[in-house]
Amino acid sequence: MRLGLSLALFLAAAPCLAQPAAGVAHLSETTVAERPLSLSIWYPSEGEASETVGGNPVFEGVPAAPDARFPEGAFPLVVVSHGGLRSAADSGAWLSSAITRAGYVVVEVNAPRPENAAAALDEIWRRPQDIRRVIDLMLTDKAWGQRVDDRSISVAGFALGATAAFSVAGAELDVARYMGSCAADSEMENPDCGWYAKQGVDPSQTSQESLAQLVKDPRVKAVIGVNPEYLTALGAVPAEVSALRISLGDPDDASDNDQLAKDVVIPNASVFDAFAVCTDAGPDILQEEAGDPSLCGASSEARRAIQQKVSDALISFLAGVND
Structure with a gap:
C-alpha cells in the first residue's frame, strides 16, 4: 500500500x-x-468509538471503543481467520x-504475512494451529477466561481461513489431492499456483508430517466458512459440529457435496466482497500501484449490502446453534 498519502486523505476516509x-x-x-499472533478482541459494549480498526488508505476501518467496559457475564466465543496469503491485518x-453486536466475543487472528511463496506453503497447516492457540489463550487468560463461555466456541473464516476453520472443526484434508493441486492435470483450483511457480515452489513440497497434525479440536461446536479454498480436498465435517458454508457468488463444483449442514449463496457477489469497503481513493491507489481495482467491487453501497447479507446469515446460524 502507498505510504506517502497525505494525512488529510486518510482522515477524509475515516468513518465518524x-x-x-x-x-x-x-x-x-x-x-x-517464530510466529507471534496479534489478536483483535471485539466484545459487546456501548462505549464511544475513538479509533478505527483495519483501516488503511485503500480500505475503510471499523469504528471501535478501545478498552471499553466489559458487560457482566460470559459470552459465546467466535474466532475469525481471514483469508488471503497477503491480506492486511484485521481484514475481517x-x-x-x-457478530459482536449480536452478543458474542469475537477474536480476529492476525498472523505474520509470509515473506515468500516457500513460507506460504506452511499456511495450510499453520492457520489451523493459530486458531487452536487462540482458543487456548482465550480460555486460560486470567481476564478473558472469565468472559467467554467455554461451552460455546465457534470458528469462522474466509478463503484459506475458511479452510483452516473447517480443518479445526474436523474436516480431513486429502493430502495427496492438495499436494497435487498445481499439477497440470489437477481438477482442483489452487489460486496461488502462478505465484508459487514464479518462485519455484509447489504444494507437493509441503511437509507431510505437518499436514498429518491437522486434527479436530473438540472444543469447536460450530464452523462457518466463506468461499473456502481447496474445498474438494476436504472431507465431511463431523455430525456433532454445526457447519455453514457461505458462497459469495456462484458456488464451485463442490456445492453438490453434502459435507456441510447448510449452504447459503449470496448472488451478485465475489470473493473480493470479503474485504472491507474501499475508500474513495482506494481504486485509484490500486491502479497506480499495479494492483487490481476490482478488489473494490462495483460500489461501496453494493459491498455494504452484500456484507450485511453475510453478517445476517452468519448471525442467524449462530443463534440457532446457541439456542
Whole structure:
C-alpha cells in the first residue's frame, strides 16, 4: 500500500467516531516464537468509538471503543481467520464487529504475512494451529477466561481461513489431492499456483508430517466458512459440529457435496466482497500501484449490502446453534 498519502486523505476516509461501538482490545499470543499472533478482541459494549480498526488508505476501518467496559457475564466465543496469503491485518473487522453486536466475543487472528511463496506453503497447516492457540489463550487468560463461555466456541473464516476453520472443526484434508493441486492435470483450483511457480515452489513440497497434525479440536461446536479454498480436498465435517458454508457468488463444483449442514449463496457477489469497503481513493491507489481495482467491487453501497447479507446469515446460524 502507498505510504506517502497525505494525512488529510486518510482522515477524509475515516468513518465518524462520535457513535457507540463495540469494544476492542488487543492481545498477543507468543508461545511459538517464530510466529507471534496479534489478536483483535471485539466484545459487546456501548462505549464511544475513538479509533478505527483495519483501516488503511485503500480500505475503510471499523469504528471501535478501545478498552471499553466489559458487560457482566460470559459470552459465546467466535474466532475469525481471514483469508488471503497477503491480506492486511484485521481484514475481517467489518464482520467481527457485526457478530459482536449480536452478543458474542469475537477474536480476529492476525498472523505474520509470509515473506515468500516457500513460507506460504506452511499456511495450510499453520492457520489451523493459530486458531487452536487462540482458543487456548482465550480460555486460560486470567481476564478473558472469565468472559467467554467455554461451552460455546465457534470458528469462522474466509478463503484459506475458511479452510483452516473447517480443518479445526474436523474436516480431513486429502493430502495427496492438495499436494497435487498445481499439477497440470489437477481438477482442483489452487489460486496461488502462478505465484508459487514464479518462485519455484509447489504444494507437493509441503511437509507431510505437518499436514498429518491437522486434527479436530473438540472444543469447536460450530464452523462457518466463506468461499473456502481447496474445498474438494476436504472431507465431511463431523455430525456433532454445526457447519455453514457461505458462497459469495456462484458456488464451485463442490456445492453438490453434502459435507456441510447448510449452504447459503449470496448472488451478485465475489470473493473480493470479503474485504472491507474501499475508500474513495482506494481504486485509484490500486491502479497506480499495479494492483487490481476490482478488489473494490462495483460500489461501496453494493459491498455494504452484500456484507450485511453475510453478517445476517452468519448471525442467524449462530443463534440457532446457541439456542
